[in-house]
Amino acid sequence: MDDSTEDQRLPHRQTPNKPVSAQELAELGVIQWHLDADKYENDPELEKIRKDRGYNYHDIIDVSPDTLPEYERKIKSFYEEHIHTDEEIRYCIGGSGYFDIRDSQDRWIRIWTKKGDMIVLPAGSYHRFTLDENNYIKAMRLFVGEPVWTPYNRPQDDHPIRQLYVESILKSNAGTITAH
Numbered sequence: 288m289d290d291s292t293e294d295q296r297l298p299h300r301q302t303p304n305k306p307v308s309a310q311e312l313a314e315l316g317v318i319q320w321h322l323d324a325d326k327y328e329n330d331p332e333l334e335k336i337r338k339d340r341g342y343n344y345h346d347i348i349d350v351s352p353d354t355l356p357e358y359e360r361k362i363k364s365f366y367e368e369h370i371h372t373d374e375e376i377r378y379c380i381g382g383s384g385y386f387d388i389r390d391s392q393d394r395w396i397r398i399w400t401k402k403g404d405m406i407v408l409p410a411g412s413y414h415r416f417t418l419d420e421n422n423y424i425k426a427m428r429l430f431v432g433e434p435v436w437t438p439y440n441r442p443q444d445d446h447p448i449r450q451l452y453v454e455s456i457l458k459s460n461a462g463t464i465t466a467h
């Protein structure tokens with residue numbers, strides 16, 4: 288992402304653009320699939336992912352000014368940099384939005400998530416979410432067991448889940464992750 292503080296809904300690409308590969312995202316623990324969102328209610332491919340990864344809970348969230356209760360408060364909270372103690376698993380079944388995640392040098396990577404994209408952000412990863420200029424996303428939220436949506440806003444460097452995440456990234460990449 289660029290460093291501009293302009294509207295969070297803009298793409299915020301660097302000039303020139305600096306694309307990030309699926310491999311680089313995988314090294315941060317991000318998992319992605321692309322599915323046929325038109326058949327999300329009866330999709331063997333989605334069922335297989337859910338079964339393989341134990342995602343036995345799901346619900347649907349409609350994020351737009353007209354559909355989300357307490358829209359202003361929630362949209363602000365989604366964009367505060369935070370971690371969760373569990374994976375954040377989202378399947379975009381309509382609309383679009385940006386999931387931002389910090390890389391190993393603490394730079395933001397912006398992941399444009401559109402209809403059919405399913406993404407897992409690992410537990411302990413610093414991230415945030417915003418709608419894009421279309422102002423609408425319909426997403427399936429998945430979870431293992433009873434859902435816990437609590438965000439822990441940065442700084443969380445002493446949080447055991449953050450520490451586990453940092454260790455796992457260090458181990459798999461033999462790289463450096465900047466402590467702040």
Ligand SMILES: CSCCC(=O)/C(O)=C/O
Nearest residue numbers: 365377414415416424426
């Ligand atoms: C599109 S789902 C809303 C965003 C959210 O649940 C979250 O935790 C963002 O980090």
Ligand SMILES: [Fe+2]
Nearest residue numbers: 371375414438
């Ligand atoms: Fe989150």
